[in-house]
Amino acid sequence: MIGGALRQTGRLFALAAEVSRAVFRRPFQLREFVEQFWFVASVTILPAALVSIPFGAVIALQVGSLTQQLGAQSFTGGASVLAVIQQASPLIVALLISGAAGSAICADLGSRKIREELDAMEVMGVSPVQRLVVPRVLATMAVAVLLNGMVSVVGTLGGYFFNIVLQGGTPGAYLASFSALAQLPDLYISELKALIFGFIAGIVAAYRGLNPRGGPKGVGDAVNQAVVITFMLLFFVNMVLTGIYLQIVPPKGG
Amino acid sequence: MGIEVAVEGLTMSFGKQNIWQDVSLTLPAGEVSVMLGPSGTGKTVFLKSLIGLLKPQRGRVLINGVDMVGGREKDIYETRKLFGLMFQDGALFGSMSLFDNIAFPLREHTRKRESEIRRIVMERIELVGLLGAEGKLPGEISGGMRKRAGLARALVLDPQIVLCDEPDSGLDPVRTAYLSQLLIDLNARIDATMLIVTHNLDIAATVPDNMGMFFRRELVTFGPREVLLTSEEPVVTQFLAGRREGPIGMSEEKDAATLAAEADGAAASPPPGPRAIAPQLEPSPGLPPRAAVGRRRERVLGMLDTLPPAARAAIEDTYARHAAAPTVSLPAAGSGS
Ligand SMILES: Nc1ncnc2c1ncn2[C@@H]1O[C@H](COP(=O)(O)OP(=O)(O)O)[C@@H](O)[C@H]1O
Numbered sequence: 024m025i026g027g028a029l030r031q032t033g034r035l036f037a038l039a040a041e042v043s044r045a046v047f048r049r050p051f052q053l054r055e056f057v058e059q060f061w062f063v064a065s066v067t068i069l070p071a072a073l074v075s076i077p078f079g080a081v082i083a084l085q086v087g088s089l090t091q092q093l094g095a096q097s098f099t100g101g102a103s104v105l106a107v108i109q110q111a112s113p114l115i116v117a118l119l120i121s122g123a124a125g126s127a128i129c130a131d132l133g134s135r136k137i138r139e140e141l142d143a144m145e146v147m148g149v150s151p152v153q154r155l156v157v158p159r160v161l162a163t164m165a166v167a168v169l170l171n172g173m174v175s176v177v178g179t180l181g182g183y184f185f186n187i188v189l190q191g192g193t194p195g196a197y198l199a200s201f202s203a204l205a206q207l208p209d210l211y212i213s214e215l216k217a218l219i220f221g222f223i224a225g226i227v228a229a230y231r232g233l234n235p236r237g238g239p240k241g242v243g244d245a246v247n248q249a250v251v252i253t254f255m256l257l258f259f260v261n262m263v264l265t266g267i268y269l270q271i272v273p274p275k276g277g
Numbered sequence: 278m279g280i281e282v283a284v285e286g287l288t289m290s291f292g293k294q295n296i297w298q299d300v301s302l303t304l305p306a307g308e309v310s311v312m313l314g315p316s317g318t319g320k321t322v323f324l325k326s327l328i329g330l331l332k333p334q335r336g337r338v339l340i341n342g343v344d345m346v347g348g349r350e351k352d353i354y355e356t357r358k359l360f361g362l363m364f365q366d367g368a369l370f371g372s373m374s375l376f377d378n379i380a381f382p383l384r385e386h387t388r389k390r391e392s393e394i395r396r397i398v399m400e401r402i403e404l405v406g407l408l409g410a411e412g413k414l415p416g417e418i419s420g421g422m423r424k425r426a427g428l429a430r431a432l433v434l435d436p437q438i439v440l441c442d443e444p445d446s447g448l449d450p451v452r453t454a455y456l457s458q459l460l461i462d463l464n465a466r467i468d469a470t471m472l473i474v475t476h477n478l479d480i481a482a483t484v485p486d487n488m489g490m491f492f493r494r495e496l497v498t499f500g501p502r503e504v505l506l507t508s509e510e511p512v513v514t515q516f517l518a519g520r521r522e523g524p525i526g527m528s529e530e531k532d533a534a535t536l537a538a539e540a541d542g543a544a545a546s547p548p549p550g551p552r553a554i555a556p557q558l559e560p561s562p563g564l565p566p567r568a569a570v571g572r573r574r575e576r577v578l579g580m581l582d583t584l585p586p587a588a589r590a591a592i593e594d595t596y597a598r599h600a601a602a603p604t605v606s607l608p609a610a611g612s613g614s
């Protein structure tokens with residue numbers, strides 16, 4: 024049981040290494056990348072936007088209410104923006120990337136595998152990793168970064184709107200608190216998180232898709248597992264990255 | 278000229294399930310070989326091991342000095358370009374039309390212009406009788422057509438080793454006869470080493486130079502076709518006659534009790550006499566003679582002493598008849614009936 028888990032983890036890392044190497048192998052599969060980019064973007068953008076507005080609002084309301092009780096209303100804007108950019112946005116991205124993009128990639132590769140398409144490719148001397156997995160992982164990473172930027176903006180706007188309209192905050196104070204609390208590295212870490220999440224989601228989906236166990240039912244199981252595994256991994260990695268960031272980058276307000 | 282494939286002591290298991298063990302054989306360069314065996318005896322696994330898709334636990338598969346089992350990944354990838362493998366279910370790319378499927382290896386591995394690619398692909402499509410279907414997606418055609426498209430794709434780079442996994446299943450008898458002729462013509466044209474896995478007794482009787490059979494996790498025999506066709510081994514005779522009586526059962530092998538009961542009943546049925554060996558197909562008129570024929574003759578006559586008497590007699594008989602009419606092809610056989 025434990026041995027099996029270790030072996031799977033080892034193979035997952037082996038695939039990650041293989042993909043990283045194959046990224047630099049020519050010819051780059053540009054067409055596949057563009058197609059996958061469009062596909063992943065099209066299944067994630069709308070849900071991400073729809074989720075991020077209420078998410079931004081909830082955070083704005085919650086933070087607003089807290090700061091009010093603490094007598095620090097003037098910091099509402101900066102605090103909620105930080106919460107959105109640093110935590111909410113990467114997690115929304117994680118959710119959609121693993122749920123929508125990862126499941127689609129896993130199902131696609133899995134059904135190709137059981138139809139022996141991937142074996143056929145290898146027999147013809149074409150590496151499925153270079154040909155199919157690399158463009159998918161890169162597309163997932165690119166969309167994750169894009170999505171994270173979009174969710175940050177939409178979430179921030181949502182928070183701004185709710186703070187001003189519902190909680191009677193002033194635009195001036197909201198914006199001023201930005202510069203008091205937030206700094207550029209906050210944005211960098213957020214995008215870095217998204218990039219890493221995209222990579223992990225792509226690799227896990229590809230790994231499970233390339234190794235389905237027995238028939239079409241196996242593909243269904245693989246998709247399910249890919250989503251659950253990615254989820255757990257991303258939340259864990261998020262925790263680690265947040266911890267490291269808070270340790271090494273001094274907070275501006277302090 | 279084709280390339281020799283040497284298999285040495287190959288043993289394959291999936292977990293605890295042993296598929297076959299200690300398989301050794303040589304596919305002679307440029308000759309056509311057929312592998313028989315009941316379903317589930319690991320013929321597909323064997324083909325995939327030859328090409329390095331599956332890795333048996335023990336043994337070697339040597340092609341041009343490269344070990345497809347334990348060799349370096351890079352060498353294996355290079356060596357694969359010598360192969361054409363026709364998968365049991367075609368294994369076409371579902372998102373591409375038949376034309377693009379067949380053009381895939383050309384676009385990947387050559388720098389040919391699109392017009393040149395079109396010419397080659399259409400020629401192969403005509404060869405396997407799929408003219409008019411080239412624009413269709415694999416999901417829109419029948420299983421037999423998918424297999425033929427898979428064959429066309431396997432042939433598009435003029436491979437030196439051709440592996441066909443049950444090319445006949447899903448084909449009607451007439452198409453199967455055409456296919457037999459197609460395989461022989463192909464061999465005459467490109468002199469590739471060919472291994473065909475099949476259940477079809479007509480193909481087995483008329484196409485190969487060499488034959489082998491898998492049963493009970495072993496290679497029962499492999500050698501010149503006459504050896505298997507004259508063999509008295511119960512598995513072989515049962516399989517070639519398509520009878521129920523014998524060691525091959527519905528699920529796996531029969532147990533001893535059923536076999537004993539059968540032996541009592543079988544005493545009543547007439548003992549099989551010496552079986553007539555059908556002549557091997559000749560290439561269609563207009564094609565060059567198969568280069569492998571001469572090489573095989575040398576080889577087989579050289580190993581005559583090691584063969585069982587029945588096989589020896591059959592071989593001498595065949596070559597005696599051939600000597601009378603050296604290179605004239607048999608038109609009746611050549612028509613693919
Ligand atoms: N990838 C695999 N994993 C586990 N078992 C397999 C795999 N491929 C084939 N087998 C098993 O190997 C045996 C032989 O299969 P196969 O080579 O397809 O037989 P056939 O002679 O009909 O082509 C079967 O029992 C099958 O279950």
Ligand SMILES: [Mg+2]
Binds near residue numbers: 320
């Ligand atoms: Mg098979």
